[in-house]
Amino acid sequence: MALERAVVDGDVVCPLFVFDPSFYSGDGLACDARLRFLHEALTSLDTLYAATARQRVVQAAASSTAQPITATPLDLQTDPNSRTDGHGTTLEPPDRPGMTFGYGDPATVLSAFVDRGWSVLTMATPTSRYGKQRDRRVRQTCDDAISFLSGDGLVRDTERPRENWQSQIGTWLTGTQHVPQWDDAVGVALETGVTPALVDEGYGIVPTKTKVPTGTHRDAAAQLSGFVDRIQSYPRNISAPQDAREGTSGLSPYINFGLLSVRQVHQYVTENAPACRGRKMFTSRLVWNMHYNQKLVDWPGWTEQAVNPVFENRNEETHDPELVTAWKRGQTGFPMVDASMRCLRQTGWLNFRMRAMCASFFTHILQQPWWIGADWYHHHLIDSDVGINYTQWQSQAGLVGKPSQRVYNPRKQVRDHDPDGEWITEWVPELSPLPSESLDRPERTPLAVQENCGVVVGEDYPRPVVDFEARREAFWSQYERRRARAAQELGRPAIARRASFSGGYAAAKAIANEHGRNDDTGSGTQVQLAEIEEHLRADSPAGRATVHGDDSETAPAVDADAMDDETTIPTGSGQSAGEPSPDDNAVVSDALETPNPTNAGGDTDSDSPDSSREIGDEQTTVEQFE
Template identity: 30%
Template sequence: MTSSDAPAVVWFRDDLRVSDNPALRAAVDSGRPVLPVYVLDDSGGGSRALGGASRWWLHHSLAALDASLRKRGSRLVLRHGDGAAEVEAVLRRTGAGLLAMNRRYSHGEQEEDHRVRRAAEGLGVEVSEHTGSLLHEPGEVLNGSGERFAVFTPFFRALTAAGQPREPLPAPASIDGWEGSVHTEDLDALGLLPTHPDWAGGLGEEWTPGEKGAHRRVDDFVAHRLARYADERDLPAAEASSRLSPHLKFGEISPYQLWHRVQNADAPADIRTKFLTELGWREFDYDLLESHPHLDTVNVHREFDAFPWADVDDRVLHAWQRGRTGIPLVDAGMRQLWTTGWMHNRVRMVVASFLVKNLRYDWRLGEQWFWDTLVDADPANNTAQWQWVAGSGADAAPFFRVFNPVLQSQKFDPAGEYIARWVPELADLDAKGRHEPWTVDGVDYPAPIVDLKRSRQEALDAYQRMRD
């Protein structure tokens, strides 16, 4: 095998796209034949094992990526096992001359990437690493003292003061695919889709995973929702959210593409900035993840280690998980999550507050449930948001900010439209009845599993005991 025959292996991870993919671009520009590889790693040695909803999404996203690569003259090799070991095996089998990859940021992922770099160097393989999933490398945005920001607003101000993000890279028109023989798994054999039972019907109705689906959703958002975003983003019935989070999570669209698309949209500057601020939170959360590698299990503010969580009643926890708490907005959100793999952000805060404060259950129980059921379950955002609600995270809401789910639904879903959609047994009631069905006789709906006023006070008392 000559050096020109030695392929450039592209290790795809959370960057399942061909446009604005710096690692793929580097491989194509190297002049070597290109071999794209994806490894499903359930070993726990690198990435956190995906939840069920994310596995469903991954199946369809990999199929879309393979189709896109084949149109350009390449293909996607699928492997299953320890990520570092499988990539090393591919490098050995193919005699690769280059390994290209976009960086990842969780503790396990970085350790795995370090193992791969060492293996590649031992084989004499050049390693090319790139920033493709974030607008900045964690730790690059620092305050005047050279330290990381602990508060979001000055972080975002410093991030944007650094100038506009780079322009997105075009997709390669063609790819010189490596034609040698290397083992690849069949996509169906990876077992990503649910079968017994197949609970994913609602996900299929709601989502189109893949790069094309991501860009269609961006087009729809910019054309029909962006103008309403600032005013209506907190209204769960208004459908003003972008719903781009799962596409970003799987890297079917890059933050650079999304930033410039919104920045160049025909919308007032304040509305564009409002949306771009949400991208800024994603950046902030990844900074937090790198500096707190066990963010999914360890409180950022360690005084919360002493918080007196309540003993878990499995029946109560199950009622929360399946939307049978007797609190309409909470139940609507949890049913939306179970059906579609997604929940409106305002409602996420409400259901999280209800679990952590009204039920006084450890935030980690909620984080794990979201990790398994969200299609956008992200190692930084999902955990950081739970710690934010619990009061234990960086720039978090204070613990004594307890969301009253009835007042929240009255304010942000005044007619109860969102509730009526996801809790249809309340749809025939008027607005008051939808918010407070316990005031209406003869409604086939559970009684509240907890008294909101009393449980709020008990949560505040527990917080005071922790402080004492």
């Protein structure tokens, strides 16, 4: 959008990217593999700009007062184009530059352009505290010479951003894509000495992760086309991690780094994929992508502060660095958790169910502060989106204040999604000699079997670092004491604005009215989906909060074995299994007017791979995580 506007308003256009050193510091929260992906994406974009008609390169001498950027402060000892790690071609610049690259404080760099008569157009994006502070400094420095354009479909600068939000998103998703028409505009690139390859080399970026995608527009287009060809199998591949690696879209890194836009993907899938349950599920997850990013637009504090003040500083008093380290290294004694955490660290990827399970385990069972785990994910995930990662962590940690909450049981996850041990033995190979039926609880393997297999639990693989059942009960006891007060807090407009439910303040107020208490008794009846839906319909504009599928079904009877499960309220089964809360279903129902998925492509409820009783609220499958 910014480029489209620039070529209309200006005679000379200079595409510019500024490398901010803050993101390369020890606190930058980005692994080398993600930084490399960014550098590849920028090199790819540079190549596209270089191929643009009417491109004209201007090179100013370093001493010229007309040159806003003279050089990078990075001290390189080697040729930045001489790669030794196998990624030379992806960082090789075009024969002539298509973009201008700067390095340094963005406010300083942009003000240098403004001082020389340039106007600056940039995009408004969802961002946390640092980004807000940076943008504020840029506005103060550049004054009215800079414009932040809102072109991502999200709602800004209004008191009630969720009012008619779903309708606006639906209109935006089907709207015309931005295609710049250069006409008489001339493209200019200043040779500053700064390139993605130089920055990559200067900071010693040497990724060690494996199975990482390449960040180019060509690879993004190929991934999108390939996914459409197999979209019908998507529903049955999202839950089991060994299936999800190749079975989900794999598009999230490309969307996160701007190689593809949500609207571009949505329209391509809608126009080219066959009408089927997979297409319905996937396009709904694109809407959830926007839903969670809208939350960050509405409140940038998601990255560092509990949404609900009742849960502020939760687990701070139980912080145990040794437990945190065991979780990060995949040495907890819970094989599904350990396999997932090792995969995350080695590949920068994890499907959503495993992300949610490990987050739940970290906060509810290990009882550690949520933000430590959220930062760890954000550091390692190639596709980490701030708006999704941190809002999901707060939801998994139970910091929002909704009356239902989930605690994943990692042992049940083994039985449900890796019964043959394919995933576990790949990432926890020391357990591969054990029979598959022992992999949910290897510490219970008979000593004779351990001896025959050559695996001694407690030596070759750790025993569980905590007592799962005791920790789970402790969490529920604490949560029940605070649940009513937390619901009450949602009735406050400021807290409702933080939570940013799709139903707006009316949805938050409905929860407060039904479940809020001013005392600490924790009394109140746990909410059912049908009840929330009724409140949303009563307190929201007509049509805002319909719920698809089976989400209004009440829980089946719970047997003894199911008590080893993780949920208090099943919020989906069959067709709706794997979907988030009624709040999020409301997002999809109004934004996408598509047929009932049970009638699309002949799929039925029984086809769902995700029909266990552990479906919770606002915490299940989101395609940006896949």
